[in-house]
Amino acid sequence: MxxxxxxxxxxxxxxxxxxxxxxxxxxxxxxxxxxxxxxxxxxxxxxxxxxxxxxxxxxxxxxxxxxxxxxxxxxxxxxxxxxxxxxxxDRLVVLKDGRAVESGTRDEIYGSPRHPYTQALLEAVPRLDPAGERARRAVRQGRRAA
CATH class of the missing domain: 3.40.50.300 (P-loop containing nucleotide triphosphate hydrolases)
Structure with missing residues (x-):
């Protein structure tokens, strides 16, 4: 022991x-x-x-x-x-209401989440650079940052 x-x-x-x-x-x-x-x-x-x-x-x-x-x-x-x-x-399973809604590697989930719930979870994570994060989010959503 x-x-x-x-x-x-x-x-x-x-x-x-x-x-x-x-x-x-x-x-x-x-x-x-x-x-x-x-x-x-x-x-x-x-x-x-x-x-x-x-x-x-x-x-x-x-x-x-x-x-x-x-x-x-x-x-x-x-x-x-x-x-x-x-x-x-290394691998993740995202659960919502006890059901798996998305699974994949860390890079897949964090780099390009497919399920709206996963996307919402990741958007809710506090960022150290809010302006930079808004720009990245705008690019991911296919529009220009304001």
Whole structure:
């Protein structure tokens, strides 16, 4: 168990601490370690970083990406945060009301979404460059930017 804790970035002293002594990010690492102990081929992650601040989200996402590569894990990653999904996932399935409306590679979905719901989701993502994004959106829609 100590080797798995160390693999997720915690030391052996974590074994002797109570749950209340851990931060949210550390608790998430413990949950990942618990899942890895049984050497799974598939890891199901349902909103694994939604309650974490951005820097801790990045650490957990990098950990998952590393585990995927090092251990040959497949990860079923369920999330509402499209930036997080874009970072971690190779293939996506977009659900609306519990039904799949679109699926494809990350580049297919983000580069040229086909379903109106997917398009609306992607349009709702905040951008750092709103003017540039409006211009790109206008080009995608076949008109000139204002």
């Amino acid at each position: 100590v080797d798995v804790l160390e693999r997720v970035g915690l030391d052996a002293s974590a074994l002797d601490r109570h749950p209340r002594a851990f931060s949210g990010g550390q608790r998430q690492r413990i949950a990942i370690a618990r899942a890895l102990v049984v050497k799974p081929r598939l890891l199901v992650c349902d909103e694994p970083v939604s309650a974490l601040d951005v820097s801790v989200q990045a650490q957990v996402l990098n950990l998952l990406a590393d585990m995927r590569t090092e251990l040959g894990l497949s990860i079923l990653f369920i999330a509402h945060d499209l930036a997080v999904v874009r970072y971690l996932c």
